[in-house]
Amino acid sequence: MKPILITREIAAPTVRVFRAVADASEFAKAQPQIVSIEFLSDRRSGVGTRFRETRVMGGRQASTELEVTEWVQDRRVRIVADSHGCVWDTVFEVEPAGGATRLVMRMEARPHKLIARIMTPLLMPMVRKAVEADMDRVKAYCESAAG
Secondary structure, three states, X not given: OOOEEEEEEXXXXXXXXXXXXXXXXXXXXXXXXXXXEEEOOOOOOOOOOEEEEEEEEOOEEEEEEEEEEEEEOXXXXXXXXXXXXXXXXXXXXXXXXXXXXXXXXXXXXXXXXXXXXXXXXXXXXXXXXXXXXXHHHHHHHHHHHHO
């Protein structure tokens, strides 16, 4: 399945943009549809951080457990979730871009159950639209905090 790839140029320092996507609590501040973050590990950042994110989607609350599996400070973070028969593997990369920061998000869906193999391709356009909106909110959040 083709991954989702989204890029945003953000008028904010790289460290600020990285924190906004790599720190679950900070990401939740940028996303009004996230109603709670519950840490499931002693760690709050870095590899091994596990947390449950609860969002309002389609008028209903849905929770997903996520884990940080890769962390390069102020450069790259990978967050993985195994939800409804599909592994969602998301990498955020930040890099300086002139006086701004380039944020690149790559999300791969790897269905491992039959129903997910059928449904995931059908859901990908909706997922892409939701993730695009998430990245727009990260941009707005970082730019407002930078100003």
